[in-house]
Amino acid sequence: MIGPEAPTVARTAPDPSAPAIELQEVSKHYPGSPPVVALDRVSVRIDRGEMVAVVGQSGSGKSTMLHVMGTLDGPTSGTVLIEGIDTSVLSDDRLAAIRGRRVGFVFQRFFLLAGVAVIDNVANGLLYTGATRPQRREAAAAVLERVGLGDRIWHRPNELSGGETQRVAVARALVHEPAFVLADEPTGNLDSASSASIMDLFMSLHDEGRTIVVITHNEDIAATLPRRLQILDGRLHDDVRASAN
Amino acid sequence: MSELVRVALGALAARKLRSFLSALGIAIGIASLVSVLGLSDSSKSALLDQIGALGTNLLTVEAGTGFGAGDSALPETAVASASRVATVEATAAVYSVDAAVYRNDLVPEDQTGGIRVIGTDPGLLETLNGGMAHGSFLTEGTRQYPVAVVGSVAAERLGIRDLDPAVMLHIGGRWVEVLGVLEPFALAAELDRAVLIGDLAAEAYFDAELAPTVVYVRVDERYIDETRDVLAGTIDPENPEEVEISRPSDLLEAQSAAESSFTGLFLGLGAVALLVGGIGVANVMVIGVIERRSEIGLRRAIGATRAHIRRQFLIEALTLASLGGTAGVLLGVAVTYVYATAQAWRVIIPPVALVGGLSAAVAIGVVAGLYPAIRAARVSPTEALRSA
Ligand SMILES: Nc1ncnc2c1ncn2[C@@H]1O[C@H](COP(=O)(O)OP(=O)(O)O)[C@@H](O)[C@H]1O
Numbered sequence A: 001m002i003g004p005e006a007p008t009v010a011r012t013a014p015d016p017s018a019p020a021i022e023l024q025e026v027s028k029h030y031p032g033s034p035p036v037v038a039l040d041r042v043s044v045r046i047d048r049g050e051m052v053a054v055v056g057q058s059g060s061g062k063s064t065m066l067h068v069m070g071t072l073d074g075p076t077s078g079t080v081l082i083e084g085i086d087t088s089v090l091s092d093d094r095l096a097a098i099r100g101r102r103v104g105f106v107f108q109r110f111f112l113l114a115g116v117a118v119i120d121n122v123a124n125g126l127l128y129t130g131a132t133r134p135q136r137r138e139a140a141a142a143v144l145e146r147v148g149l150g151d152r153i154w155h156r157p158n159e160l161s162g163g164e165t166q167r168v169a170v171a172r173a174l175v176h177e178p179a180f181v182l183a184d185e186p187t188g189n190l191d192s193a194s195s196a197s198i199m200d201l202f203m204s205l206h207d208e209g210r211t212i213v214v215i216t217h218n219e220d221i222a223a224t225l226p227r228r229l230q231i232l233d234g235r236l237h238d239d240v241r242a243s244a245n
Numbered sequence B: 001m002s003e004l005v006r007v008a009l010g011a012l013a014a015r016k017l018r019s020f021l022s023a024l025g026i027a028i029g030i031a032s033l034v035s036v037l038g039l040s041d042s043s044k045s046a047l048l049d050q051i052g053a054l055g056t057n058l059l060t061v062e063a064g065t066g067f068g069a070g071d072s073a074l075p076e077t078a079v080a081s082a083s084r085v086a087t088v089e090a091t092a093a094v095y096s097v098d099a100a101v102y103r104n105d106l107v108p109e110d111q112t113g114g115i116r117v118i119g120t121d122p123g124l125l126e127t128l129n130g131g132m133a134h135g136s137f138l139t140e141g142t143r144q145y146p147v148a149v150v151g152s153v154a155a156e157r158l159g160i161r162d163l164d165p166a167v168m169l170h171i172g173g174r175w176v177e178v179l180g181v182l183e184p185f186a187l188a189a190e191l192d193r194a195v196l197i198g199d200l201a202a203e204a205y206f207d208a209e210l211a212p213t214v215v216y217v218r219v220d221e222r223y224i225d226e227t228r229d230v231l232a233g234t235i236d237p238e239n240p241e242e243v244e245i246s247r248p249s250d251l252l253e254a255q256s257a258a259e260s261s262f263t264g265l266f267l268g269l270g271a272v273a274l275l276v277g278g279i280g281v282a283n284v285m286v287i288g289v290i291e292r293r294s295e296i297g298l299r300r301a302i303g304a305t306r307a308h309i310r311r312q313f314l315i316e317a318l319t320l321a322s323l324g325g326t327a328g329v330l331l332g333v334a335v336t337y338v339y340a341t342a343q344a345w346r347v348i349i350p351p352v353a354l355v356g357g358l359s360a361a362v363a364i365g366v367v368a369g370l371y372p373a374i375r376a377a378r379v380s381p382t383e384a385l386r387s388a
């Protein structure tokens, strides 16, 4: 099951041979009475190009783990390595740059700006990369084409169906060509047909070689993915790789 | 920079009414500051113009109205005495004439229109720096004939627009030809409301006593105070304390000083309005931070640093305040223009009001935006993004 893996040595420059994401003994506590242990000494290593499902009950710590993997939040203890770089030594600016250039987040709630055209919602994914407005729009139009919304770019989010809205959010997460896509229950608000089309999209990203982590409640979806991490009460309970079938 | 402003404008446009109302607060504050400064300068310049027109070397000599003052007329020798003072450059006297003026002999007797008849000498026009709107003033040649010159207000009340065809007035039961119409005098409103006739004519036709009610004296600029000191004793050696001497330009200067203190008061009120406007902006921004937590979280997720978020909210507050400030400056200029024009003042908008108005708005934007911006930057992205 959980074989002890040799910890990678921390670096400050990306190492092409290092795993995409590695958590070493990562814990996350939230202060309060009683304090919440959202993550409890989790060690996991995700290689480049892997596609991983994260499953577990509500409140087990899945979102917390995803946020920590994407440098949105730091661990209380333990080490988070992104492409071999120890994130604990990085400044807010450097962490933000990692999120802006290497990571694409997708959330259950889509977090689109109401009243802003689809193309500009997607272009916003490049807002903090230094790209000019025409460059951002061009990239946004291209990625919207790719997710099948080429004819919807001037619509407002409230004019789209739930599945289409999530595809806009996925496009926003892809517009800067991220190495990792971290998705937190991306199909949680969608019907099964829309869910399937979003998962197809993630599969094709996986085929392109991107590293993908998807939190899901849906056992059927989890079962189709090559690797499955099960979280239970903040601990990594199970790590299953599907045998080739 | 333009990028940041565009994002800010987008965010403000998404909350139009609220943005408008808080910018309005700033606009009203700035508008009141600009218009107070503009109007105070415009009115001050009008006063200075008046002082300039009047000259600062004019003294008026009147019989004291204090206790024991009799018929409030000066001695008959007043003009001659004043003229003997070496530093006196010119004199003119006016005498009250007991007669009523009518446009013609059909006007009922009680409708005098509040117009007085005053006798004077030909030097009055020059001594008071007056001007003629129509016709000519009394001369040495006409001062003894039944002819009149009409003050500006009196002309209006009598319905005299020009002197073609010739205008006759019915004064004290006698027809008198109007030779001229005066322009308004600076600070001699009683003359504007009067019909002037020659002093000699006043005596000959209307039984006026030639004891002046007022003597106007032009004095050598360099010796105004000294002249003032000796005039009373020269004019009435027996009762110098019953001679009252004033300097009309002093009145205008006092008026100007009084207006300055009003300006201070209104500036204070404008500053209060601006403070309230600033609080409005801060309030809108604080509410924005609370409402837009998920937007903040998302921006952090797509690569915004805390500094980016802080800057975004600060620029938003600045944009709001600058828009309000610009509108306020325009509004203030418009108010100044309209009011000053209505008062027939020259419109003067001091550059300090424009620059100061905009700078005040920007400063308010920074102050009002700083705290909300810092709060926005402190929002925890993970909390903001947690699925509800
Ligand atoms: N910001 C926070 N403050 C306090 N407790 C939190 C915070 N975020 C998450 N938690 C708690 O941590 C635990 C794990 O949360 P989460 O990672 O969202 O779980 P999951 O995504 O698996 O539902 C929960 O008990 C949750 O209430």
Ligand SMILES: [Mg+2]
Binding pocket: A059, A062, A063, A064, A184, B387
């Ligand atoms: Mg969750």
